[in-house]
Amino acid sequence: MLGLSVPDWIVLFAYFAGTVGLGLWTLRKVKSSGDYFMGGRRFGKLLMVAQAFGVGTHTDQPVSVSGAAYTNGLAGIWYQWIYLFATPFFWLVAPIYRRLRYVTMADFFEFRYGKGIAMLYTFVGMLYFAMNMGVMLKGTGVTVEGLTGGVLREEWVIVIATVLFVSYGLAGGIIAAVYTDLIQGILILILSFMLIPFALKAGGGLQRMAEGLPDHMFSLVAPSEVTLWFIIAAVVNGLVHVVVLPHHMAIGGAGKSEIASRSGWTYGNFLKRFATAGWAFTGVFAAFLIPGLADADRELAFGLIARELLPTGFVGLMFAAMIAAVMSTCDAFMVHASALYTQNFHKRFVRRELTEEETLKIARIAGFGIVVGGLVFAYGFPTVVDGIKEAWKVTAYMGVAFWMGILWRRANHWGAICSAVAMFLAGSVSDYLLGWSFAAQVTLYIPVGFFVCVLVSLLTRPEDERKMDEFYLLLDTPVGFEKRLHAKGVRIVLEGHTEAAGSAEREGQAAARHREDGLILVDALDLLRGRRRFSWQRYKVDLIGFAAACGLAAATIGVVWLVAGLAR
Secondary structure, eight states: OTTOOHHHHHHHHHHHHHHHHHHHHGGGGOOSHHHHHHGGGOBOHHHHHHHHHHHHOOTHHHHHHHHHHHHHGGGGGHHHHTTTTTHHHHHHHHHHHHHHTOSSHHHHHHHHHOHHHHHHHHHHHHHHHHHHHHHHHHHHHHHHHHHTTTSSOHHHHHHHHHHHHHHHHHHHHHHHHHHHHHHHHHHHHHHHHHHHHHHHHHHTOHHHHHHTSOGGGGSSSOSSSSOHHHHHHHHHHHHHHGGGOTTHHHHHHOBSSHHHHHHHHHHHHHHHHHHHHHHHHHHHHHHHHSTTOOGGGGGGHHHHHHHHHOOTTHHHHHHHHHHHHHHHHHHHHHHHHHHHHIIIIIIIIIOSOOOHHHHHHHHHHHHHHHHHHHHHHHHHOSSHHHHHHHHHHHHHHHHHHHHHHHHOTTOOHHHHHHHHHHHHHHHHIIIIITOOOHHHHHHHHHHHHHHHHHHHHHHSOOOOHHHHHHHHHHHHSOTTOHHHHHHTTOOOSOOOOOOOOOSHHHHHHHHHHHTTOOOHHHHHHHHHHTSSOOOHHHHHHHHHHHHHHHHHHHHHHHHHHHHHHTTO
16 A cells, blocks of 8 residues: 555545644634734744744655764754754844734844845755755655665655645645644654654664774764764755745744744754754664665665664554655644745735735745745756755855845945855855855855945945834834834834733733843944943843753763763
8 A cells, every 4th residue: 555554545535634724713703814824923932933943844854864873873863953053142132023013034134235235145045945845845745766676756746745635735834834843743753753762672782783883973073964063054054045035934923922933943943953863863773774775865764764673553653754854844834834925026016906705816926836846946957955055055155245235324225235146256256166065155155145245235335224223113112012114104004912911000011021122232332342232131032041051962972972971
């Protein structure tokens, strides 16, 4: 039965029916485009954590990490741990997204720099969504093909997964994505560690497998491919580009409060960092249990070891978990891509005035179009890792403009555009003409981007002062105090639901509590120049949360290092 037993099919059917039913149930919650794109900004901590974990975790990741670990050892973990050191910064960046009250990342570039660079970002963002959908669908297809012994071909799996997430994602929008992420996140965690006890039993224990593998297989730095230089370059590139990933405006900005947005984006991603360790160890164990895979076939390792070790019924659960991982992200990506097109292209150049019904219709059509583009990439990328690296570079070209736009008021649209073009040229020449490694490319184009942005901004006219005043006033106004913005005539793209103070007395108490609630990234240059005095009360939420997240990142590395040490 297509490589699966009857119990496996029962598990699969129950999962598919439940997930699609839950997704369609959310259709009644969608009353406007704000609901469809951002859930009305009414998600609490639990759903924000589920969204960040579910959307940020997809099938190409266990495939690429376990495949890289199959040949490079535990160092393969860095294909996803490049964001480990960036994760504490999510605590600092999430309230920036929430206070700006934008719908898409292209809104950020339009209101900060102007329509020209917003259009550039809209193109890059939709390209990123299509590329990543392709990578995720390919990762799912490769794994399920291995899981079923080649009976279910990669091409068919891609089509099946696409039909499933499109069926409810087009109906319920981001609300459907978030509610299904809560269930799918549990399955993803199961997927991440399900194989380890079976592998330890089959291999005779951790130390026995370590004796049969090269020493570097239990090191976090590999002698080739995932070298220390690669790790450092990938981490820096990740910190630059992760803030402009087009879905992160919703991941960090759909919460009903700033603390919900901070907690969701930060700790949802720490769950993913934890899960990544399971994928890496699975790849190492696969190198012992199913040796002999060529480098070109290493991404089959996850599916093959699952087929070898899992008993009847568990194969169906693994299959469901793999489909859950791709559906939890692709449905959200489809919605975020439709928001980019609808808000930042259609309403700008096709028809400015649209009813809510027309907006939803166009958004659903645009989302389907992006999915078609994803299918093209799914059948076009030779390997999952190749697709991941290309996606890393595409978004990094816009990352410099985001960081400079927050940190430096003087940064202007000419500096932002020129930095993106300069980084693209540097990356393309060093890659396609000179044949440099990924690490060497990053070492070139990141410094070039910052240098060009600063130089061109200083040589050209600054942005309009009134526009800058409104932008930074948004950043200085905590969530729940939109009355201040209304009073000064500042445009709010989507206010959404907030945890309002309520009575005048409670509102006064909240105002007193938040009057010093500053964002250290926004004030960084003023603090360094002495234009603003440091205040613990003003930045304590930023600093305490950031320190706690840094400690958790260090603890995550420490746990993996200690477990790996047991094998030496």
